[in-house]
Amino acid sequence: MRPDEILxxxxxxxVPTRLAILSxxxxxxxxxxxxxxxxxGVTDGNLSTHLNKLDEHQYIQITKTFQGKxxxxxxxxxxxxxxxxxxxxxxxxQIIKTQKxx
Amino acid sequence: MRPDEILxxxxxxxVPTRLAILSxxxxxxxxxxxxxxxxxGVTDGNLSTHLNKLDEHQYIQITKTFQGKxxxxxxxxxxxxxxxxxxxxxxxxQIIKTQKxx
Numbered sequence: 001m002r003p004d005e006i007l008x009x010x011x012x013x014x015v016p017t018r019l020a021i022l023s024x025x026x027x028x029x030x031x032x033x034x035x036x037x038x039x040x041g042v043t044d045g046n047l048s049t050h051l052n053k054l055d056e057h058q059y060i061q062i063t064k065t066f067q068g069k070x071x072x073x074x075x076x077x078x079x080x081x082x083x084x085x086x087x088x089x090x091x092x093x094q095i096i097k098t099q100k101x102x
Numbered sequence: 103m104r105p106d107e108i109l110x111x112x113x114x115x116x117v118p119t120r121l122a123i124l125s126x127x128x129x130x131x132x133x134x135x136x137x138x139x140x141x142x143g144v145t146d147g148n149l150s151t152h153l154n155k156l157d158e159h160q161y162i163q164i165t166k167t168f169q170g171k172x173x174x175x176x177x178x179x180x181x182x183x184x185x186x187x188x189x190x191x192x193x194x195x196q197i198i199k200t201q202k203x204x
Contacts, residue, residue, distance in 0.1 A: 016108050026201060039105045095125060096191055096198070098129075099191055
């Protein structure tokens, strides 16, 4: 791959916390806010910021409901998000392959 | 791999321009400033900033000499830089593998 193509890595996905969120969501139908928080090990505020960014780009869908009287926030990957994530993974795979070939 | 391990991706390497620089330097003994600039497609100022950051962390060595009367800046990967870059690539490979297994 050409080195300038590395600069095209999707900046919405490339941030490690967001990469961690998408990696998790790609493997499950949906995940609760508290599950993501615990799995990734980030603060509420930090997780919210990154989820909102992914939501803005329509990479994930955020659903707010109630479990009994407690609010429950769940997130799931959209088709657009899955496509973008897979494109990112493929591009990163190419970068790695270039290194392995040398 | 655990999702929280994604947050451990080396932030010195993870920035796309620096990832592009290291990908190039990993495949050659040394490269001139102008070669890197042309290959990656960045401005002088931008490239300088990122090279300095890599130099600060002792991931690359910057050598300034002269070619005739013209100053010549060349960069090469240090052992420390190669080790850090390989660790980054391996970690990223794990992230990708996790996705492929699903």
